[in-house]
Amino acid sequence: MTSQSLKGIFATLPKLVLFALLLIIYRNGNAQVTIAGDTTNLLQILSHTRQLTLQTVDDSTQLTIVAGNVKLKQGNTLFFCDSCVKNDRTKLFEAWGNVRIVDADTATVTANHLRYFEDKQLAFLDGNVKLSDGHGVLTTPDLEYDMMTNIGIYKKGGRVVNGKTVLTSKEGWYYADMKDVYFKKDVVLKDPAYNIVTDSLLYNTESRTARFISYTTITDSSQNVIKTREGFYNQVTKQAEFGQRPTILDTKGRRTVTGDRITQNDSIYMVTGRGVIVDSAQGVTIIGDKIFQNKTTEAVLATQKPLMIVKQDNDSIYITADTLFTAKLTALYGTQDSIVVDTVSGLKIAAIGEKDSTNRYFEAFRNVRIFNDSIQAVCDSMFYSFKDSVFRLYDNPIVWAQNSQITGDTIHLFTKNKKPEKVEAYDNSFMVNKMDTDAYNQIKSRRMDGYFIDGNIDSVRARGFAECIYYLRDDADSSYTGINETKSDIMDIYFVEKELDKVVFRSQVTGTIWPLSHKKPSEMRLEGFQWLEARRPKTKYEMFE
Template sequence: MGKYLLILIVLVGVYKSNAQIGGKIQVLGARTFEYDQAANGKIRKLIGDVRLKQDNTLLYCDSAYQYEETNYVEAFSRVHINANDSVHIYGDILKYDGNQKRARVEKNVRMNDNTMQLTTSDIDFDMVSNIANYSNGGRIVNGTSVLTSRFGYYNTKEKIFFFKKDVVLTTPDYTIKSDSLKQVTTTNTTYFLGPSTITNRLDTIYCEYGWYNNLRDVAMFSKNAKITSTKKVLEADSIYYERKNEYGKAYRNIRLTDYINKIELNGDFGEFFGKKNQSYLTQRAYAKKMLQNDSMYLFADTLFSYQKDSITQQRQLVKAYRNAKILKWDMQSVSDSLVYKYDDSTITLYHSPILWSGQNQITSDTIQMFLNNNKIDSFYLLNNAFMISKETSKHFNQVKGKYMKGLLEESKFKYLRVYGNGQSIFYAKEEKDSSYIGVNVIDCSEMEFFFESNKIHKSNFITQPDATFYPINQLKPEELKLKGYRWMNSSRPTIKSVWNYLVKK
């Protein structure tokens, strides 16, 4: 019983799908009426200024065949369909099924309403669903906008277009090339439903999904979103932008590459304020600075970027705020914050900074590093400068002063000069077997040190040195440490610690 009931339901569905929807096609006028005798008079020939009507649809042509039994019409030459006095379709040939209210217009097809004009080789129009579609290429003109595509669908009631394959939209301001595009004319919104490229005077945008509202000038790009300009590239999982306000947001896997300054900013959330020339990135935020044959990574809770502004005299820089770290294969640092200024190529570490290179550790209230030809070649320690150089797990050479200036070569210490309140502790070695024989404790207002292989090789004590040599075991451990001594190698950033930071965030 269930089997027969299922067959009955299917048959009813088939019957309904083929049931007559439209009323009888009426002839309003023609110059000549003829009947095809070969078809037993069941086919009417209409010639000259033919006018037909079905419900709210008017059909015009030069000649037509009317199949009265099947409620079907074939029309030829100067075909014109007027649907509800809102949609007009023109062409050379019309095949119209009055029962299903479906029209197919062929050759030199034009379709227009109060929003656009479409030209194509052939088009199908379902007057029940209000959907017109073409499959052999079409061209739509809407004001100053021109769109072409291989396939197209248009809901004439909802004013919604859908385009597929080789979609190109050209306007005075931009050009869009897309695999799939949807346009809602009532809201003036374009949806990108496949790989799409938007090109304008300033940049090129790529996405695989997104939308753009022309009225509000607001857009959202996602799925491999990318904005490319002559100087920068912005990539993210999704990008939101308000052009009038010059405001944007980006989400997940953000990467902003600045080719001019050779720096790359990364994070998982960012905001951009164009009118202020400012932006910031947070959540797994880090920067990658391309140096000569090397890269330097900057990590922080938040990265702020400030673009140069001639009106406010704002300088172009990146600020790393809270838990700032530098990671380079031969140099590392930690600080509360740091600032990298593009114009004078300086990196300044603030609030209890520590810098390591090899077995050397330097600290001060502020550390300033200078880049030359994309290489760090010098540094300056401002206030409470302190350098510790590890000899063994028990022996540490130390230099202390008010200020220090140093030179680097391939990120290794080459020269160090101490200014004001200089103090130092250096271990002396036996030349024959390099065993430790004693320690030099020296007070000197100004002194300098020369390095080889990142270790102190030679020293000069310039201003009134006061030096004392002690046998290796004469001084107590606490006396072998200058005031302020802290060996903090456990805080030194490593690739593993940074990787954990990125994963956990």
């Protein structure tokens, strides 16, 4: 049969039928075909069980057809298949059935069908394609694999399995040398610890590190939701970093964490750069340039100009300090079925439940300042419980309400509906009420209790070696008529429209009423008198400074 007639027969047959006929015409043996000359970068047929070589079209085109456990080699790369056709002129060969490429130590690829360009070392695979780099396994309908760069590309959907982690996307670039995969379009990563949805993602199968390069949503096993535009997460070390103003939403605790950058080390988040934590369940916002949060215990530590805002309708409370800390009361006292007594203050705290909405406290350390429209305070350390709504102020505390100032060794400020209800000053308590330039009403005692109505101071009771200096006024025209300097065991002080109205002495009273002409205001000072208005927070805006 001539070449022309053979050509006509081949032209009329489909490729698979042609192969069936060719496989019928075979010769036994394991002949090896070696290309003459430099074989360093040429494709060599190493072994097979059946071979047919055909001369077609003209003398320049020769097809080498082999079948049965076929093995080929180019450089350090081995090819395996059930059958293949090799065109020496075009440097192209196709392989069918159990196709396998072993690229030295880089990767192994399997498929049903392969088209391979020998000069370019470019492989096109389709049909149940799998690529393994020793760590992850990629499956895809078809794959373009560059043997020179060891880069595989899929554009009809792919799936990478790495341990318990599964990643899918419409498109992907697999960098076998670096064990990196670039996933693009409808990227989804599923893992027992979290799920990731994004448009683009880099993943290293060896280090098991995911890098975020576009808008990404991460949902962990606790249903915390992280939104970020850049960063990484290492599945082995549990370390992560999120950038470009990421947000973490705790859907159970209704808490949102935001900052310029958030890093995670196991269960600890560190927020840097204008960090904000909003606890909508407690109505609390924490701001700071560096914030740490334990996502397991829900404890929060804020430093570098931290600010806490306790929200209420029209008169929120602002608290600043060098350091702010908040955590669950059950972490401090444990879960209790009965009344708990605070070992520091002696105050009784009602029973605490783990799921109680008031199961929280916060502390402030160094340079503590508190502001709201009704009351302001400073101290060196503070403790607040959401269970009893009491601010416990320690180390040189000062509380201001309108024109009045209260000091003591320790002060407890009780609030109700987040408004001041009562203030208690213990040991060396001292109250100053400014009347005019250099004129001050003053009361000192061992203990002092002040009461508020609608956020305004209404009355004060001073007990234990109480002393007072206060200015008497004429009821008709409110002009000053004298100065009362008195000692008593118990005194009650009453205010009207935020001004001191009268003082009532309850027992063991001794004292003097001085005419105004006999005493200068600057001379009328009780021992320990201080007017500390310069330390008083004036507006909520200075709390952000």
